[in-house]
Amino acid sequence: MDFRTFQFEENLQDGLDAMGFEQPTPIQEKAIPVIMEGKDLIACAQTGTGKTAAFILPILNKISKTGSEKLNTLILAPTRELAIQIDQQIQGFAYFLGISSIPIYGGGDGVVWEQQKRALETGAEIVVATPGRLIALLAGGKMDLSSLEHLILDEADRMMDMGFSDDILKIVNYLPQKRQTVLFSATMPSRIRQFSMKILNKPEEISIAIGKTAEGVTQSMYSVYDPQKEDLVRHILSQKPYEAVIIFASTKEKVKALYKVLRKDFDVEAFHSDLEQVEREKIMSNFKNKMVKILVGTDIISRGIDVVGIELVINFDTPSDPEDYVHRVGRTARADKEGEAITFVNPKDQHKFVRIEKLIGMNVTQIPLPEGLGDGPVYSGEKAKSDSSSSGPKFKDKSKKKKKKPFKPRENEPAGEERKQEPRENKPIENKPAQSPPSNSGEAKPSKFGQRKNVIDS
Numbered sequence: 001m002d003f004r005t006f007q008f009e010e011n012l013q014d015g016l017d018a019m020g021f022e023q024p025t026p027i028q029e030k031a032i033p034v035i036m037e038g039k040d041l042i043a044c045a046q047t048g049t050g051k052t053a054a055f056i057l058p059i060l061n062k063i064s065k066t067g068s069e070k071l072n073t074l075i076l077a078p079t080r081e082l083a084i085q086i087d088q089q090i091q092g093f094a095y096f097l098g099i100s101s102i103p104i105y106g107g108g109d110g111v112v113w114e115q116q117k118r119a120l121e122t123g124a125e126i127v128v129a130t131p132g133r134l135i136a137l138l139a140g141g142k143m144d145l146s147s148l149e150h151l152i153l154d155e156a157d158r159m160m161d162m163g164f165s166d167d168i169l170k171i172v173n174y175l176p177q178k179r180q181t182v183l184f185s186a187t188m189p190s191r192i193r194q195f196s197m198k199i200l201n202k203p204e205e206i207s208i209a210i211g212k213t214a215e216g217v218t219q220s221m222y223s224v225y226d227p228q229k230e231d232l233v234r235h236i237l238s239q240k241p242y243e244a245v246i247i248f249a250s251t252k253e254k255v256k257a258l259y260k261v262l263r264k265d266f267d268v269e270a271f272h273s274d275l276e277q278v279e280r281e282k283i284m285s286n287f288k289n290k291m292v293k294i295l296v297g298t299d300i301i302s303r304g305i306d307v308v309g310i311e312l313v314i315n316f317d318t319p320s321d322p323e324d325y326v327h328r329v330g331r332t333a334r335a336d337k338e339g340e341a342i343t344f345v346n347p348k349d350q351h352k353f354v355r356i357e358k359l360i361g362m363n364v365t366q367i368p369l370p371e372g373l374g375d376g377p378v379y380s381g382e383k384a385k386s387d388s389s390s391s392g393p394k395f396k397d398k399s400k401k402k403k404k405k406p407f408k409p410r411e412n413e414p415a416g417e418e419r420k421q422e423p424r425e426n427k428p429i430e431n432k433p434a435q436s437p438p439s440n441s442g443e444a445k446p447s448k449f450g451q452r453k454n455v456i457d458s
Contacts (some may be wrong), residue, residue: 006032009064011096016057019092025050030206032058040181040200044188045208046326051184052089053310055152058088059126064097068125070147074175075128076168078158080105080277081284083128090126104129104137105277117142131159135219138174145174151199156185157192164187165195172199176325187323216338217329220365221353223379229316230261235370236314236342237266237294244287244310248328250317252298258316259296271297299324307331313341316362318349321361336426342367347377354381 002023003016025034027045034041035058045051051357057277059073077083080103087103094101102124104116120127120143126442129142137143151172159168181200185192188207196203224232233247247248251253259270269283269292286292299319310332319325325343332339345353348363357363369376 001029006036006057008061009097012057012061012064012093014096015093018095021053027051027055027206027208028054028057030208034204034206035059035180035182036061038180040203041183041206042188042193042196042200042203043182043184043208043244044186045184045206046186046323049208051154052086053093055154055182055184056086056090056093057232059152060094060097060099063099063125069123070141071124071127071145073126073150073152074134074146074148074171075126075147075152075154076131076134076159076171077128077154078162078164080130081280082155083130084281086128090128095217099126100124101126101128103127104133106130106133106136115214127195131164131171133346134171135167138171143174146176146307148175148181151175151179151181153181153183156183156196157187157189160195162191169198186327208273217332218338218340219329219343219360219362220341220367221343221379222367223350224346224369225374225377226346228373228376229344229346230258232344232369233258233262233314233316234265235373236312237262242311243290243293245306245312245314246310246328246331247294247296247314247316248319249296249298250320251310253299253454254316255296262294262296266294267292268294268296271295273298299328310339312339312341315341315343318343318345318352319356320352322352322356325356326360350377350379353379 003021004013006024008016027043031041031043031051033056035055043051043054045054055075063072075083075086077086083103083105087101090099090101100123102116102120104120104127120137134143138145153168159165179224181203183200183203184191215448222232247258249258255270255272259268262268269287271280271283276282283295285293287295296316312329313332315325315328316392319328329341332341343353343356353364363381366379386408
């Protein structure tokens with residue numbers, strides 16, 4: 001099957017030909033006909049499967065066929081980076097169509113804000129927005145959504161995680177009830193399904209297998225201790241002249257620290273939420289244009305950043321969520337290209353990696369540490385699920401029987417069978433030194449502490 005099967009308008013097909021689009025991905029093949037029929041849709045597919053084109057192309061085709069001079073489509077995205085990326089793809093596909101779009105997002109300077117306002121005033125058929133900034137515009141009466149025909153929610157699960165569900169419902173109240181609504185999500189937990197029922201009308205459902213990484217990705221892992229990680233990164237990056245590498249760390253503090261270490265020897269930039277929007281856009285632009293070879297960042301770049309040609313993804317920290325692993329790895333081997341993904345797993349995170357292997361349905365190859373780094377921890381695989389040492393503090397196993405010590409009777413305590421067993425009293429144990437056994441003459445006194453075993457256990 002190729003894109004001509006969809007019988008797009010000639011100018012749209014010309015744009016696809018110019019961009020080298022020939023065969024649709026599975027999500028495109030299934031979603032595009034449903035959207036072209038005007039039905040509501042819930043589509044579930046992981047990052048890197050071509051979801052953006054799956055909803056942009058049928059919308060552009062409809063606008064091109066029927067014509068529209070007013071705002072026709074609203075696309076909601078969780079982050080400014082994703083909003084910018086979607087807008088750029090729209091401009092590429094619509095190059096021969098004369099259809100305009102505008103990204104609306106917060107965090108920019110006054111110049112960006114003025115550009116957004118002018119674009120809204122002059123008119124754009126498609127608006128790509130983050131929920132927070134759009135709410136501010138609607139509350140200020142800056143936007144009229146009465147002509148809207150299509151509402152697209154991209155990365156819906158991510159928007160839920162970021163707490164945008166209430167904002168989305170507020171936005172929906174400004175929209176015409178008669179519209180087509182399409183929801184795309186990388187995962188489909190029950191809360192997403194419940195939320196979709198509030199804004200969609202008898203939707204069709206499409207699901208592409210979640211958890212299966214691209215076939216072109218070579219996946220491997222190192223079992224390491226945290227102090228070994230920085231030297232291991234340096235070793236990996238020095239093996240060949242990589243042109244495009246993303247390193248994921250769990251916190252922005254780790255991103256900053258790793259950046260300081262690597263910048264001495266490598267062409268690297270740090271990408272995190274503390275940067276101003278202008279700085280983030282400049283860094284991402286330089287990375288896409290290969291002016292920066294290595295990008296160190298948090299999960300802010302694991303979704304929605306479309307950079308073709310990523311050769312290597314390094315998980316400096318094991319992702320807490322197995323699906324985040326899939327999204328990170330999905331940054332490489334895009335568009336049927338090959339790529340490599342390497343994950344560092346410390347003892348505390350071994351149980352996380354077991355869950356990852358279960359989700360992706362394979363055992364990831366473990367690579368021995370290079371010489372000079374010392375030995376790493378033993379990766380226990382399935383045992384890591386129940387290994388308390390990998391996920392928390394160590395506790396003594398009280399279920400194990402303790403070896404009894406030879407019995408030494410205390411003062412005034414008879415030995416052997418003459419000792420009487422009485423319940424132990426709740427009195428503190430007196431640390432008296434053991435003395436010689438008394439003679440068996442006379443009447444033996446009962447033990448103050450009952451059975452010797454109880455003393456040991458106490």
